[in-house]
Amino acid sequence: MAKTNKIYDTKLMELKELVRKIEYLKYTLNSLVYWDKITNMPEKGLEYRSQVMAYLSGELYKLFSDKKLRSCVSFFEGRKDNEKYVDSMVKRIKRNYSYVSSIPVKEYTQYITLIANAERQWEEAKRAKDFNKFAPYLEKIVDSFKAFAEYWGYEENPYDALIGYYEEGVTVKQIDSLAEELKLFVIELLSKIKGSGIYIEDNLFDIYIEKEQQKRLSEELLKNIGFDFSAGRLDEGMHPTTLASSPNDVRIITTYNDNDIRVGLFNTLHEGGKGIYEQTINSDLMGTMLAEVSSFGLEEGQARIYENIIGRSKGFWTSFYKTLQEICPQMSELSEDKFFRGINKVQPSLIRNDADELTYILHIIIRYEIEKDLINNKIKVSELPRVWNDKYKEYLGVEPKGDDEGVLQDIHWAAGYFGYFPSYFLANLTSAQFVAAMERQIGSVNELLSEGKLDLIHKWMADNVHSHGAIYSPTELIEKATGEKLESKYFVNYLQNKYFEVYQLNKN
Amino acid sequence: MAKTNKIYDTKLMELKELVRKIEYLKYTLNSLVYWDKITNMPEKGLEYRSQVMAYLSGELYKLFSDKKLRSCVSFFEGRKDNEKYVDSMVKRIKRNYSYVSSIPVKEYTQYITLIANAERQWEEAKRAKDFNKFAPYLEKIVDSFKAFAEYWGYEENPYDALIGYYEEGVTVKQIDSLAEELKLFVIELLSKIKGSGIYIEDNLFDIYIEKEQQKRLSEELLKNIGFDFSAGRLDEGMHPTTLASSPNDVRIITTYNDNDIRVGLFNTLHEGGKGIYEQTINSDLMGTMLAEVSSFGLEEGQARIYENIIGRSKGFWTSFYKTLQEICPQMSELSEDKFFRGINKVQPSLIRNDADELTYILHIIIRYEIEKDLINNKIKVSELPRVWNDKYKEYLGVEPKGDDEGVLQDIHWAAGYFGYFPSYFLANLTSAQFVAAMERQIGSVNELLSEGKLDLIHKWMADNVHSHGAIYSPTELIEKATGEKLESKYFVNYLQNKYFEVYQLNKN
DSSP states (O other): OOOOOHHHHHHHHHHHHHHHHHHHHHHIIIIIIHHHHHHTOOGGGHHHHHHHHHHHHHHHHHHHHOHHHHHHHHHHTTOSSOOHHHHHHHHHHHHHHHHHHTSOHHHHHHHHHHHHHHHHHHHHHHHHTOGGGTHHHHHHHHHHHHHHHHHHOOSSOHHHHHHHHHSTTOOHHHHHHHHHHHHHHHHHHHHHHHHTOOOOOOGGGOOOOOHHHHHHHHHHHHHHHTOOGGGEEEEEOSSOEEEEEETTEEEEEEOOOTTOHHHHHHHHHHHHHHHHHHHHSOGGGTTTTOSSOSOHHHHHHHHHIIIIIITTSHHHHHHHHHHHHHHOGGGTTSOHHHHHHHTTOOOOOSOGGGOOHHHHHHHHHHHHHHHHHHHTTSSOGGGHHHHHHHHIIIIISOOOSSGGGTTTSOSTTTTTOTTOHHHHHHHHHHHHHHHHHHHHHHOOHHHHHHTTOHHHHHHHHHHHTGGGTTSSOHHHHHHHHHSSOOOSHHHHHHHHHHHHHHTTOOOO | OOOOOHHHHHHHHHHHHHHHHHHHHHHIIIIIIHHHHHHTOOGGGHHHHHHHHHHHHHHHHHHHHOHHHHHHHHHHTTOSSOOHHHHHHHHHHHHHHHHHHTSOHHHHHHHHHHHHHHHHHHHHHHHHTOGGGTHHHHHHHHHHHHHHHHHHOOSSOHHHHHHHHHSTTOOHHHHHHHHHHHHHHHHHHHHHHHHTOOOOOOGGGOOOOOHHHHHHHHHHHHHHHTOOGGGEEEEEOSSOEEEEEETTEEEEEEOOOTTOHHHHHHHHHHHHHHHHHHHHSOGGGTTTTOSSOSOHHHHHHHHHIIIIIITTSHHHHHHHHHHHHHHOGGGTTSOHHHHHHHTTOOOOOSOGGGOOHHHHHHHHHHHHHHHHHHHTTSSOGGGHHHHHHHHIIIIISOOOSSGGGTTTSOSTTTTTOTTOHHHHHHHHHHHHHHHHHHHHHHOOHHHHHHTTOHHHHHHHHHHHTGGGTTSSOHHHHHHHHHSSOOOSHHHHHHHHHHHHHHTTOOOO
16 A cells, blocks of 8 residues: 555545445444344334434435545546555445446336335235236336346346346356256256155154254354354344444344254354354455455355355264254254255255255246346246246246246345346355365365364455455456356366265266 | 414424434434444444444534524524424424533543543542542543533523533522432431331342343333333343333343342333333424433433332232242242332442432432532532541441442443432432322322222323423423422322331331
């Protein structure tokens, strides 16, 4: 940071002061006021809380619209003498305001109203199992996003603009080639598993475990993977999520199911992966807008490492299963081996949220293919239920009985999350690619795990991923940490090894 | 609100819009961000949280300094055609900014720095049991408040300015006459109690009660007195307090002692009294700055009604003791009568926070007398330990061994709470005066309680006190609800009845 240009230094200080305030407000709103809303707020508090949140959002919007901020951003944009972090900072600030501000106000307001009504309409349609009740709203939403894609801009495919909102620099072209290969592989692997004749029982898990035991277990799991409770919390909520006010205040929300220990276990491990990412971001980045995760997809990738690659491995349970049985004596009859197979059972099903690790990727690919085709006018909204059901039958061999367990199952489209599913796709691929890079440097993860050396894994991720916060875009960070562009081969390889073991398949 | 003056209406709307924003920020800061800090925040979150709170305070200060707000306030000030609530609103807004803004910025900044250091110094002095380590700081604090009194203004006594900061319209003249009478009465009653020869055992309460039981008990207590859990919460913290974001989101914090059930019981009842006050404020007052308690003293008065007049009455336990024993079977050996006497035991002691209901008032009077004399230059800071110890000996018959259990016991002076103790005084008097007025209308509280008719008590308080929020100043509200100015006779009468019964004294 040894700039000698005085104007440059002054401008940089000015920019950082503006960013500080934005951060204070943004994290208060998103990570504290919102966190409280979903954990602690009494029900009658909702109306006033909504007003408060609308007010704070408005204030935040004002800060982003501040002329001083815009002029600072222009000053640094495109300069050759910026340090990397200044470039990243400026880019990230722009990303925070340009998506909204590039849409004409009137159109944006109409869209917000549309979404508010669409969510309610989606709920009603889902309850009635009738896509037609939701279709007129979805049509308008799709039209909105087609328009947004034009405002936001793209090089090849309008859907690129929507993906880019979540994952800077990721394109249809890139995903298409990776997804096609992966899809064929998973479908073939599924058929091998079916052909194996092995059926894994999972009524093994029909054991009542008290909430207090599950909480204790989740705490132990988080401590075990390196989550720092002096800089974070674990709470229960309706939906699992992780929210950070700063790397020193990271809050995990998990859910439990009294009659299936796996729900709490894997939700906690999933959110725990995000939690340690948030906690390990270099806190010197506070005040630069870069003390955040690089992207939603990269954070989700870390979640999948802890939920799946670590959390469903033999090595992890070799070292942790005793603790689980100590906390939950009800599980003492269940052998470690049966437990391991039970948490890795493959069973094609209709609902993405309940899918196993292997078939999950097909659910994501289906949504990706459909969104892409909708935005590119290749299918119409009215055709969606048929297209959806055909794909489920073709890829997964299952067929929804009603739209509620088919095309209406996810809230995402009603809530305007177009371009969001590719992040889940990215997450799966990066989880395996990061781990493969790590293994080249520090050896087999499974061995490290069975020796309880989670700290070495954490350290590698900290050095190569977490600590950098949002200095690098997801595509930059993947290349920097793994030496390659995004690949599907590592994930394919990982799945192959995992399921060949679980289902005792022959390599040829 | 049937004004026909168009400018008037426009101005009023403008004022209300400004007040809305102030409320959003003020309650977010004071009742949510602060609440989270003392209940949920992980320890490493402190540094960043302090920055966020400083930022939000600064923004709040800006809103209060807004020229538009000041000009609206001037527009309405002193007009004859205002409705009552408009007068109150304007007065309350001014109270929110004029105390700070009437002090020259430089002096105020010095004072803030002084306080920050004084608190640390007080802690150290208390640990060392050495008043001299704290004296130089206290001298500066007293000087600051002498100066503040001049800035804030007063008619007769400079200490009036400090009392008025907490209790609008309350003066030394008024308190002096009430305090003197009360002091003599309590001292005489104490000597009668000593002379009664009755000694109440209280090792009865040396019973281990688990945290979970105590929590359940506190919840039942709060439900019983009418606290609405769909518009509030109960949590545990270091210090009992109650914080409200709106009448629909009121959060009680209590403390427990595993080995003395009384700590949790009476902290919860005390805070519960505040909690139902906050919940019962007319929510139509939101957006006028008047959906708040009238004053700190009046809220404390409600707390004392529920903690003492209700919570230590025979009638209350006649209806509730069975519930207590159900939740805490460990208490099944202790008879209701012994329990009743145990919670009403009188025992002069050194520490205000641990004092019984009767001697508590003497602790408050001692602080009041000392503060008043300090501000009026009748005693010097250096004389404080001697003055303190003399008064404790004279009024309570006890003598501190060290300054830690004497003049250094409370943080208040170090934290700049000068003029605050009179609110405690007011609280005791109003608690009895309100209840007496209620009894004239709906009959004996003790009978209502033993019949479990707490809802009638709540309704009277709601109609006559709670619902009005801050429309009326404390002195106005006392007169409106009871038909009289503040009196000490009701509190005297209440204490007499209580202790004559507990200690079986003869009326003459």
